[in-house]
């Protein structure tokens with residue numbers, strides 16, 4: 001395996017003076033550097049180092065909103081970070097450069113080694129070295145058996161241990177095994193490339209999208225415009241979307257009500273009806289966490305759920321200016337949820353144009369916690385809908401709804417708006433239970449809390465190449481085990497006749513045994529002892 | 541038995557295991573000390589002998605045999621303490637296992653005890669002890685016992701004091717057999733890497749202290765070559781297991797639960813970093829100029845990334861929960877635990 005580094009010097013390293021490399025030599029020299037084991041090692045370390053920033057700085061591909069928050073908090077650093085690609089490290093030029101270099105190095109390393117290996121696998125074990133006692137693991141003993149007997153015995157013992165033998169020496173036996181280690185190693189390195197190809201293919205030709213679907217609401221049909229967020233790979237075209245549509249008819253949660261786990265959910269089930277193509281047959285499926293639905297090449301996953309209070313806002317004239325379920329986002333495992341309502345285009349009682357904004361919380365099972373003080377804290381007792389209550393602040397004035405500037409539906413821009421106050425000058429808060437209506441002051445209108453509708457969040461994606469990547473890692477693992485656990489070994493046994501001391505012709509046979517582990521990871525003395533004791537046993 | 545009874549049993553077993561490990565540690569340290577004395581006695585005799593046969597011959601037999609008996613008794617005592625130490629460690633590990641079992645039985649439905657960091661810590665330390673006990677004879681690791689037991693008992697106590705959490709059911713996404721396979725293999729690999737890392741640390745310390753030549757004669761710590769080789773073998777067991785955990789079962793589970801088999805989230809990134817560093821370690825051992833010391837340093841770096849991923853990252857990512865983006869919604873279904881559990885370890 002060290003053959004890679006110890007390749008012989010380039011033939012006839014040219015009779016030029018040193019330092020006078022021609023372009024061909026330079027290219028050859030660079031190639032040799034790039035494909036050296038040391039370079040691979042350094043590149044691996046660089047890759048590890050380069051992966052670090054992406055785990056500290058928010059990443060576009062992981063959490064786009066966190067990225068925009070970060071940018072807002074650090075206006076000075078943002079342009080620098082953007083230039084360096086630090087918001088999408090894993091697609092950045094410098095990260096790609098490292099792993100592409102590694103791949104080139106890998107290919108450049110595998111190809112010559114494959115040829116080398118093919119030659120090696122056909123070769124016989126090498127002739128026994130002249131002096132076996134020079135090898136670190138060796139031993140010798142004397143026996144009465146003849147040289148032929150010893151060598152025959154050695155061939156038998158080593159053959160039984162699955163060593164490949166070399167038969168053309170009359171004073172020695174050479175044996176070798178563990179050829180498959182190298183195969184394992186090559187398989188591993190090749191598979192690394194397969195994994196990368198599969199992974200890259202998936203990120204170029206796949207896509208990811210997420211959407212919140214109202215339970216018992218309108219159908220979702222699979223077009224790019226239907227998604228809340230849509231993140232296609234660069235090679236993914238909108239017409240690659242599988243045509244299908246579905247509705248979520250029912251959503252069931254089993255909540256634990258007892259024990260230390262009370263308030264956590266055990267099981268989620270979204271009953272859906274879907275249709276492949278535009279006029280496919282209607283089918284039903286219970287979408288559950290860990291049990292995605294596959295339609296064509298597309299997978300649909302259930303990844304979240306929450307509540308959407310149905311809120312109706314009427315203006316001062318009594319006209320409905322906002323109506324319907326509004327997605328509130330859960331803030332914590334208690335499902336205390338936050339959301340906003342933006343109602344524009346209304347007229348107040350005196351006929352002036354107004355906008356009304358609501359911002360606040362939904363308590364699924366509202367209660368007032370008694371914490372021993374005069375002021376009791378509003379809280380939610382349980383994440384299921386026991387006693388839903390919304391508690392909203394009210395804003396009016398310019399909410400920026402007419403500027404045509406796109407806004408997040410989850411945030412209210414109150415910079416130019418005014419908060420509606422109670423007559424005593426404190427901020428007004430609407431606390432509404434299901435079915436209740438509150439009148440707003442100053443003829444602004446009224447707000448009604450009609451009820452709550454659940455929603456589910458589904459993630460929809462195509463990840464082509466995932467099977468290739470999976471097959472790649474599995475092969476890599478197999479190769480890795482071969483490369484780590486197979487031990488390439490060479491054994492040499494040499495027998496020599498010694499004349500007796502007193503010249504009585506009695507003499508004996510001197511046997512030398514040496515063992516070499518080419519992977520350098522083993523303690524050989526046990527193996528050597530075993531082989532020797534088998535050699536010394538009387539043949540049966 | 542009721543769930544609360546199982547939970548109480550588990551808590552008591554953790555305490556008992558801690559105490560037995562601690563006793564084992566004391567015995568092992570005592571053994572270490574007697575061993576030192578034996579070595580000193582042996583060297584004293586050796587030097588005495590070297591000074592010349594004359595002096596020895598002149599001495600009366602009674603005196604000489606006195607020294608022998610003394611050293612022999614000490615050696616026997618040392619051996620006895622060593623055995624006792626290992627026996628106590630094994631006993632503690634058995635009690636430790638009962639603690640894990642209790643934890644699993646206390647949950648409803650019963651499950652593997654890897655729902656949060658406390659459970660991961662007590663499982664991880666159990667695996668470290670178990671791997672050590674399995675390997676101790678094979679690789680002659682008796683000398684390492686105090687280090688391993690000290691590590692196990694300390695980490696376990698840290699878990700009990702700072703990370704303890706009552707038994708809670710697994711959230712839906714964690715309820716997957718892929719998760720079981722994933723976490724079991726991650727824990728096993730972590731145990732292996734930890735043992736390998738301790739060996740590499742000992743290698744580095746010994747090398748700084750002057751290597752084989754600088755070591756006191758008869759010191760129990762094996763030679764640098766043996767340390768290096770054993771560390772390599774332990775690492776080369778843990779590396780494929782880690783590959784299986786992080787690059788096969790992890791992505792399969794992530795695909796089913798989150799729709800993306802690889803999403804570059806911090807946990808995945810650090811698991812990948814750990815993997816790459818250990819790959820570099822394996823390369824380093826096969827590269828001239830990187831063998832030995834540098835390889836051992838890489839092994840320590842790998843171990844640091846591994847434990848950082850487990851402990852550090854969990855605190856990192858809880859600090860940023862107030863996002864309204866889709867990404868955070870995952871947490872509602874996928875891990876209602878505020879700190880991402882070993883779900884994505």
Ligand code: HEM
Pocket residue numbers: 001004035036037038040044102105106107109110185189192480483484519819822823825826
């Ligand atoms: C994607 C990057 C790479 C990874 C993850 C990787 C991983 C590994 C692993 C895990 C081993 C097993 C070590 C062992 O058998 O002791 C190994 C061995 C080896 N790698 Fe790589 N390798 C990579 C790139 C390369 C490159 C670019 C080269 C070429 C220069 C290379 C050359 C070798 C060689 C020669 C061995 C055999 C060492 C031995 O068996 O002792 N590797 N590699």
